[in-house]
Amino acid sequence: MSSPALKAGASGKVTDFNNGTYLVSFTLFWEGSVFLSVLLIHPSEGVSALWRARNQGYDRIAFRGKFVNGTFHVLAECGLTLNSSTELCKYLYGGSKDVFYCIKPQHMPCEALTYVSSRNREVSYLTDKEKRLFQKSNVGAELMKDAKHISVSGCKRNENTKEKCQIGMEIPVPGGYTLQGRWITSSCSQVRLNSSQINDCLKGKLIYLLGDSTLRQWIDYLPKVVKTLKFFDLHGTGFHKTHVLLDAERHTQILWKKHSYPFNTIQFYSVICGGYIPQEIDQLPGDKNTAIVITFGQHFRPFPMELFIRRAINIRKAIERLFLRSPDTKVIIKTENVRERYIDAEKFANFHGYIQNLIMKDMFKDLNVGVIDAWDMTIAYDANVIHPPDSVIGNQIDMFLNYIC
Incomplete structure (x- = not known):
């Protein structure tokens, strides 16, 4: 909900009745000309695909560690999980399961890990059909096109009671x-x-x-x-x-x-x-x-x-x-x-x-x-x-x- 002339805006609240219908509620916080915008960001098929894909693996981001010994350094593959038969350095926080791994470089101790960087990998768990759901034209569809503004009149309220x-x-x-x-x-x-x-x-x-x-x-x-x-x-x-x-x-x-x-x-x-x-x-x-x-x-x-x-x-x-x-x-x-x-x-x-x-x-x-x-x-x-x-x-x-x- 917005009034650009007043530099005013607020989000709405969506109630899902779990039967294909929804209620979108707005609180009228200010008086004046108010415009409403309701966007469908993703359809349910898109949400289901995102949820399944997200929980399918850790491979979308690749980490790289820099092991330093004086002026000499070696780069090695790292990650939150690593599928490798070579010797790994394991960095464990306390008694928790927060672990970070690196492939151990030759002639360099695990303690020499000093810097880390990352990059996005071209790894996807979405099918080609699902990917089409996330093309720009399919994201954020306007559900109330050409909606007229609402005139909100003032009401008596005491802000000091809060x-x-x-x-x-x-x-x-x-x-x-x-x-x-x-x-x-x-x-x-x-x-x-x-x-x-x-x-x-x-x-x-x-x-x-x-x-x-x-x-x-x-x-x-x-x-x-x-x-x-x-x-x-x-x-x-x-x-x-x-x-x-x-x-x-x-x-x-x-x-x-x-x-x-x-x-x-x-x-x-x-x-x-x-x-x-x-x-x-x-x-x-x-x-x-x-x-x-x-x-x-x-x-x-x-x-x-x-x-x-x-x-x-x-x-x-x-x-x-x-x-x-x-x-x-x-x-x-x-x-x-x-x-x-x-x-x-x-x-x-x-x-x-x-x-x-x-x-x-x-x-x-x-x-x-x-x-x-x-x-x-x-x-x-x-x-x-x-x-x-x-x-x-x-x-x-x-x-x-x-x-x-």
Whole structure:
């Protein structure tokens, strides 16, 4: 639902009656001329094909490891599973089943694995007939062509009756809407913080951003808002190195760290400085001035769902352990956002992300965590790109500050 002149938008809620009929509901959040758009992204045959294909194998992404010994290095094939009769290096996280393998190079120890990169492979579990379902002309069919606008008149309502936004609140559907480019939550009352209030809030805070590049966008955006935050060089290499912002005078530190395998990029990245999110959480003592933001999902879309579910369970257990030693630590889950519609559907379709979002809501709903519904937010902004624009990132951070300030 949108009103372009008002820079307003909101997602609808679809109810499936399991008999071939559906109800699409929209909440009229603002007054004015409102336009509705209902798209059929994939037919049920397409969804069934994506689900079957996704859970059929790990071969769509190829990993390559760089083993380093001084100035000498060797490249080797790696993966989350490897079908090879040669000797393998096995990298196991804790007592979990999170394993990464590499073919062991000659005359090089397994401990020498230093960098990893990946590439998309031309592997498909779809039939030729199924592939035709995902051609551009068959994705996102408009179901309400030439629909007339709706005139929404004002009604008396008191926004002040809503409780202040805080950690632990349940997020409804839809979680909010945009108006004049600002995100407004539907369930709670947000506080608009000025730069002075943000500086006061961040004083003494240790903030850990753990996840993928959609969260790294936060650390790139924050210095534009908080001018006293400066990047500190940790001597890492590559685009996906650990990023740190410091304000020494206010004792503020903000750190972004990528999540571990699977992390899909053609650029080599260090495996020394990045760990599994549960591992990173276990290494933090936590306190009332510590905040952790977690996001993962985009890099999991090309792999069977069991991998994502296992990682979500391990992250939940790590959060539970954190709350035992430090119940005052603030934990915020940023859901993954929608991305481009016309991409390799088998690997990256938003259908995979939608299912992962449902799992995330179930997995963390009874924990005392905050949720930033990036999925709902990017639909409302009509931001169908993996890296949303600054306007979206700024409103995500604004929601985060409401949770921790």
